[in-house]
Amino acid sequence: MNKLCLSALLSICLSTGSWAQNYGAATDNTAPSYDMKAQSLQDLGVVQKKFVDLANALPADKLTWRPTADSRSFAEVFLHVSGERYQILHLGGTELPAGFDGKTYEKSTTDRAKLVEELNKSWEYTQKAINGMTNADFAKLLPALGPQANAGDVIYILVADAHEHLGQVVAYARENNIVPPWTLEQQKKAAEAKAEKK
Numbered sequence: 001m002n003k004l005c006l007s008a009l010l011s012i013c014l015s016t017g018s019w020a021q022n023y024g025a026a027t028d029n030t031a032p033s034y035d036m037k038a039q040s041l042q043d044l045g046v047v048q049k050k051f052v053d054l055a056n057a058l059p060a061d062k063l064t065w066r067p068t069a070d071s072r073s074f075a076e077v078f079l080h081v082s083g084e085r086y087q088i089l090h091l092g093g094t095e096l097p098a099g100f101d102g103k104t105y106e107k108s109t110t111d112r113a114k115l116v117e118e119l120n121k122s123w124e125y126t127q128k129a130i131n132g133m134t135n136a137d138f139a140k141l142l143p144a145l146g147p148q149a150n151a152g153d154v155i156y157i158l159v160a161d162a163h164e165h166l167g168q169v170v171a172y173a174r175e176n177n178i179v180p181p182w183t184l185e186q187q188k189k190a191a192e193a194k195a196e197k198k
Contacts, residue, residue: 036138040155041130047162048123051081053181054169055116062176063110074172075110081165082122088161091145092154094129097121130155 055063055078066073072080083105090096109115138152145153173180179187 035135036152036155037130037133037135040159041127043159044123044126044130044162047166048119050166050180050182051078051119051169052116054173055112055119057181058112058173058178060112062178063112063115065172065176067172067175072106072168073110074169075115076106077165077169077172078115078119079106079108081162082118084161084165085122085126085158088154088158089126089129092129092142092151094125097125126158 055074058074063075064073066076083100083102086094086096086100087102109118133151133155138150138155140151142149142151142154170180
């Protein structure tokens with residue numbers, strides 16, 4: 001995802017907030033009830049597990065499958081997710097990993113073990129970056145991204161982006177008649193529960 005797309009996404013997020021202010025949103029002075037740090041880590045952790053589980057479940061010959069010639073393959077989506085973790089968090093001030101090249105990264109491998117390794121490395125990087133933030137850091141303004149943009153917006157974009165690409169690889173899997181592992185697990189539990197009722 002390039003900086004122009006991220007800037008556009010931030011503008012939409014921020015304009016939604018200003019819309020609420022301009023159209024009568026009440027001032028709320030209560031303490032926040034939502035811990036973005038903990039929630040983002042939990043949510044991203046669930047999505048990470050699904051990416052890895054699906055990468056491990058795909059037949060090796062499907063890793064290069066793509067729905068159209070101009071779409072990313074399974075392997076490229078997994079690497080795109082990993083690369084965007086670095087690039088999105090970099091918008092908030094983290095250092096990119098040594099040697100990371102966003103222009104070539106997505107096509108750097110189609111090997112399953114390396115794909116999973118890259119997902120895991122970028123997840124460790126993400127956890128370290130978010131865990132290193134204080135609650136106050138989430139409100140830190142990032143003027144380079146927009147007049148009201150803050151570090152919390154960057155984390156929000158990271159979560160939204162992860163879900164977008166999880167949906168993408170699930171759609172790819174379904175197109176190839178591959179049931180995601182977590183769905184198979186739910187189906188198994190439902191069948192066992194049904195058998196116990198008999």
